[in-house]
Amino acid sequence: MTDTTAAGNGAVGSASGSLIEMFERGLDAPICLTWELTYACNLSCVHCLSSSGRRDPRELTTEQCEAVIDELQAMQVFYVNVGGGEPTVRPDFWHLLEYAVDHQVGVKFSTNGVRIDPARARYLASTDYVDVQVSLDGATAEVNDRVRGPGSFDTAMRALDNLAAAGFRDAKLSVVVTRHNVPQLDEFKRIADEHGATLRLTRLRPSGRGADVWDELHPTAAQQRELYEWLVRAGENVLTGDSFFHLAGFGEKLPGLNMCGAGRVVCLIDPVGDVYACPFAIHDTFRAGNVLTDGGFGRVWRTSELFARLRAPQDGGACSSCRFYDVCRGGCMAAKFFTGLPLDGPDPECVQGHGEAALADPRRAVPAPGQDHSHRTEPRSRRAPGPVPVRIGRRPDPAAPPASPCVESPLAGFTTSTER
Numbered sequence: 001m002t003d004t005t006a007a008g009n010g011a012v013g014s015a016s017g018s019l020i021e022m023f024e025r026g027l028d029a030p031i032c033l034t035w036e037l038t039y040a041c042n043l044s045c046v047h048c049l050s051s052s053g054r055r056d057p058r059e060l061t062t063e064q065c066e067a068v069i070d071e072l073q074a075m076q077v078f079y080v081n082v083g084g085g086e087p088t089v090r091p092d093f094w095h096l097l098e099y100a101v102d103h104q105v106g107v108k109f110s111t112n113g114v115r116i117d118p119a120r121a122r123y124l125a126s127t128d129y130v131d132v133q134v135s136l137d138g139a140t141a142e143v144n145d146r147v148r149g150p151g152s153f154d155t156a157m158r159a160l161d162n163l164a165a166a167g168f169r170d171a172k173l174s175v176v177v178t179r180h181n182v183p184q185l186d187e188f189k190r191i192a193d194e195h196g197a198t199l200r201l202t203r204l205r206p207s208g209r210g211a212d213v214w215d216e217l218h219p220t221a222a223q224q225r226e227l228y229e230w231l232v233r234a235g236e237n238v239l240t241g242d243s244f245f246h247l248a249g250f251g252e253k254l255p256g257l258n259m260c261g262a263g264r265v266v267c268l269i270d271p272v273g274d275v276y277a278c279p280f281a282i283h284d285t286f287r288a289g290n291v292l293t294d295g296g297f298g299r300v301w302r303t304s305e306l307f308a309r310l311r312a313p314q315d316g317g318a319c320s321s322c323r324f325y326d327v328c329r330g331g332c333m334a335a336k337f338f339t340g341l342p343l344d345g346p347d348p349e350c351v352q353g354h355g356e357a358a359l360a361d362p363r364r365a366v367p368a369p370g371q372d373h374s375h376r377t378e379p380r381s382r383r384a385p386g387p388v389p390v391r392i393g394r395r396p397d398p399a400a401p402p403a404s405p406c407v408e409s410p411l412a413g414f415t416t417s418t419e420r
């Protein structure tokens with residue numbers, strides 16, 4: 001799962017061998033570091049990989065975030081992917097962005113566009129080392145809002161319009177590929193081109209709330225073929241975060257690293273400072289440590305037992321006899337884990353059909369979610385990707401206290417040192 005990120009060093013321990021062998025053994029610093037700054041979000045996307053909605057009261061303070069950035073600078077991590085939740089709803093977001101850039105850590109942040117007004121777009125256009133990735137999961141409001149919520153298509157398009165009008169060059173239009181938007185791939189490309197942006201397609205994983213909707217939303221086998229052929233035909237200037245390497249099982253290797261980088265070149269820092277092997281693997285099984293309690297990010301990256309295990313030579317397990325193993329490598333660890341499949345077996349979306357057989361195994365047990373910061377509006381088990389329900393209840397009594405501050409605002413009670 002890599003695309004435009006960069007880090008400074010060689011393999012941990014040794015730098016000999018091919019590039020891919022070097023990556024498999026792990027680097028001194030991650031190439032693709034994602035940092036989720038907050039679980040707070042104004043939206044409730046049905047497939048949110050981190051089950052975001054409400055902030056966590058333990059989220060890192062401004063000073064703690066600055067210390068992480070100082071460490072990334074010392075480790076020569078030149079670039080960090082910032083996400084959430086919606087990172088721009090953190091009151092100190094713009095301060096942290098400037099702090100990172102001032103410390104030679106470039107920032108690419110993902111946003112639903114809610115705070116990208118004309119003034120912010122002009123500010124962003126004036127910065128160096130900042131990239132903006134606007135999320136859109138349908139090329140029409142009908143398709144997008146079904147997944148991301150009412151009004152979210154207009155919000156994202158307004159942000160893209162503002163960035164283009166301000167002269168921001170090469171924003172990213174980030175699309176999670178689903179059963180409903182595969183027919184819109186050309187439309188997404190057109191929207192990106194019209195805004196001077198680059199299309200970025202990523203794979204839907206059954207992580208976070210995505211686990212609840214994966215069965216209904218992940219592309220069909222026929223659509224996987226359609227996506228693969230589209231990428232081969234039209235994907236030259238399309239980023240994929242290297243997330244579709246399982247499609248190489250159709251025959252032709254797609255551009256990219258074509259390996260699972262979890263804990264080797266990829267990792268996640270979550271809003272409370274926990275470090276996970278991959279942004280799509282937020283579960284205790286893949287938690288390597290914490291930046292506050294385990295001696296800092298660099299120490300976790302270098303010394304975690306989990307990461308040492310992931311960097312050790314792997315045999316292909318059940319996939320090792322597959323003739324596509326060299327390019328597919330059994331697919332995505334997170335997708336296997338959260339669908340209850342063995343990690344040394346085929347990907348649930350194996351294009352040779354072995355995933356479907358594995359998913360049909362009655363002994364399959366899907367792991368419970370690691371955490372849930374969803375807005376408390378509906379029980380997790382009842383959420384579904386159908387039309388977003390609109391409820392008209394009784395008008396609240398203005399004199400009554402809120403049931404919980406977080407129900408009123410995902411940022412309730414959130415203070416940072418810059419506000420003091």
Ligand code: SF4
Pocket residue numbers: 001243259260261262266278279280281331332333334335
């Ligand atoms: S677990 Fe999946 S998403 Fe994460 S690095 Fe591996 S292949 Fe990529």
Ligand code: SF4
Pocket residue numbers: 246249318319322323324325328329330331345346347350351352353354
């Ligand atoms: S059997 Fe394994 S290696 Fe072969 S295509 Fe399927 S997931 Fe990939």
